Amino acid sequence: MHTVRITIALLALVFTIVQQASAQETQYVQSVKAKVFSAPSFKASVLGEASRGTRLRSIGREGSWMKISYYGKDGYVAAILLSASRPMAKHTMIKAEDTEFQQGVRRRASTYTSAAAARGLAADDRRRLSGDDKLDYDGLERVEKYAVSEAELVRFMEGGTI
Amino acid sequence: MSLQLFNAARAMVFILFMMSSVSTADEFHYNNFLIGDRATGMGGAYAGVSDDPSGLYYNPAGIVYSTGRNLSASLNSYYNQTKKYDSVISGIGWERRSTSLLPNFFGIIQPLGKFKFGFSYAVPDSIREDQDQTFTGSFPTSLGQPATRYTINFNNEDTTYLIGPSLAVELNSKIAAGMTLYLYHRSNQSILNQFIALQDNTSFLWENSYIEKVERGYKPILGFMITPMDRLSIGLSLAKTFVYSSSVDVQLSKVDQTGILSLPTMIGDSTTPKYPVEVRLGAAYFPTSSLLLSADLSYYTKVENPNGDRVNVVNLALGSEYFLDKNWAVRGGLFTNMANTPELDPTRFNQEEKVDLYGMSLSISNFTRNTSVSFGGAVTTGSGKAQIQQDVSNIQNVDVLGWLIFLSSSYSY
């Protein structure tokens, strides 16, 4: 039928146009810095370095590399450093969570703990029943509080000694 | 048979301009309502998509690919259509309006092990037709003198309901199959009141007909979904309405200045009507997570019915869905709703009207994590031919314009 033929031709045309259009996507740099190479290899020359939050126009993907348009040239960035959404700000736990940083293992009951309680099993009971799973929040606190200075980290990354 | 009964009852009077047809406009088309939140925005081009509750109606196999655990969707729509028949009485045209406001779809999908179970309710056809016109002047009749006044009141309500469960399963990574078994119920009530006052101011003719039709049956829909390659989905569904019980009751009263010409008595008829086999073939292309393009071809077989034969019908639909971002999407579609009546023959009488309709739909949706709300509309238009006068070979031009607005929502939890 005439209409069916026209429709099929139209569809074929649309398919090809769409394939072109669909190749382009926006990517944002997530890492502190991301080197842009001229080819998909660490040995290639560096076209530049994009910092966190930079918006890049992606024109394809080659294995572990994302091909982008960089100041008019084709550039390559390691795909693991990019993401389709903007980088989030560094997350800080809200003040209320500080109760968990108290000495000892007492925690404010969460809705989930309450739910478990409703099912007849309070958090402590579960801990006891699960055998060798003790919770060490003191240790966790020590791990979380451990910090290295920025200067120390930069020196380390540049090859310095500890 | 009801048509014959009716016409036999009124063969006694031969009035040039009285309305002859008792069938409703909806019987003449198979694609009167688009069903479901997403499908409506996409012009009903859904057989290749069908991966949400709307799919329970178009192609149950597709629900296998629905995301989320439970889904439910509902649609509330307001529909309005105007039909204008030109030159019916001494050059004056008739206008018939129909409206409908109803929730016309509800569906849920629940995963059950390897299967997806669904349940839905759909109203694929609903009309509330209304015509109230009075013509004054001088009109020729076969009653020995001209008429000076003609009043017509026509009220017609015809709604089809479908309700039933669905089950779908993935046969392998490329083929899925599904089935919906709907219970079918159609109820139609039509009242036609016509009054003619003749020139001598004492003679008159008053005719009233009341038709009530109830059909009960079931409508199985068998569907398949094939994924021949990445991003391309082909859907095929087959359906047919089987009526196991049908009752048509006609009550006709006729009175004139001499007395009662016809006592109101109910005449019944229970011949079950036949409905066509519906084949729907659809293709959907998903190039990116923002864009979806689809096309459907529907074929309805011809049917021989005492009420009037239906020819085979081919309908086409094109649909698209585009996400502006993850919270907003727009949908658009084009569709046809071709008449299932044969071409009118200028040498015959009492033929059913034939109007091919073309439509366009558009909608916008907003998404949050678990919910989505859509708002949109559709416009249908077309022109064709009718033979609205009884026992007369005049053919009128008909113009139809209908529009629909809808609001729907869906939840995933």
Added chain:
Amino acid sequence: MRMLSLLALLVACCLPVTAYTADDQAWRQRASAAPPEMTSDDVTEEIRFGREVAARLIGRYGLYNNDQLTKYVNLVGLSLAVNSNRPELTYHFAVLNTSEINAYAAPGGYIFVTKGAIDKMKDESELAGVIAHEMGHINGKHVVRELDIKATEGSAVSGLARLIGGGTESARLAFSKAVDKAMDTLFTTGYKREDEIQADKETVMLCAVAGYDPAGLIRYFERISAAKGKSTEVLDKTHPAYDARILLLKETKTAAAIESAVLKTYKDRFSDAMKSVQ
């Protein structure tokens, strides 16, 4: 008939068979349904969850208290973390006091390497490789996705929707059950195969970007596969076979044209750090 030929054409399209994995139909997902951006609340939930998992890990093994080693592991970890694609997380590193050979990641940014594992390492690139693999699990949100850890949508609508839906556990695991399941993943069942593959692949690029030789991880696996025994029990149970992993790492390295020669192993720095450790 034209209809039949159209149908035949479509059937013909179905014939070419290519091997499909479980995620074949992922392209059907529309932009709204795609793994949604994590909201700040989701991250809070992830961290709260990860902390309990981390607390359990520390509770089970205890921390290896050596300031020199802890500082060293943190420095290596943080030099990788600057290249993480989850800048919202603050990564924490620690050494677990056990002779078991393994490394663990808890959602929210907690990475642990066992003393037993470090004893088997010979240079910094090997340590970087192990840490990078765990970072791959956190960056890929493997546990979070698998256990559906996210903030609840507090609106009345979704509450009603959950009510209609029966309010059963099918929608969300209770927190405690989720933590149990996470521990199960770490100690018994392991991550999904595709998640392990993804983590290994990303390790190669992450190391290279940070300037470390990804072959370090390969050398480490070769060494511990030769020393299979009680100490590698958990590692063996929860991860794919070493040969498969080594092969994948080598392939990824070659495909990305990474040359060990230009990348660092920091052997000397590693030896210095290990001096304080028995």
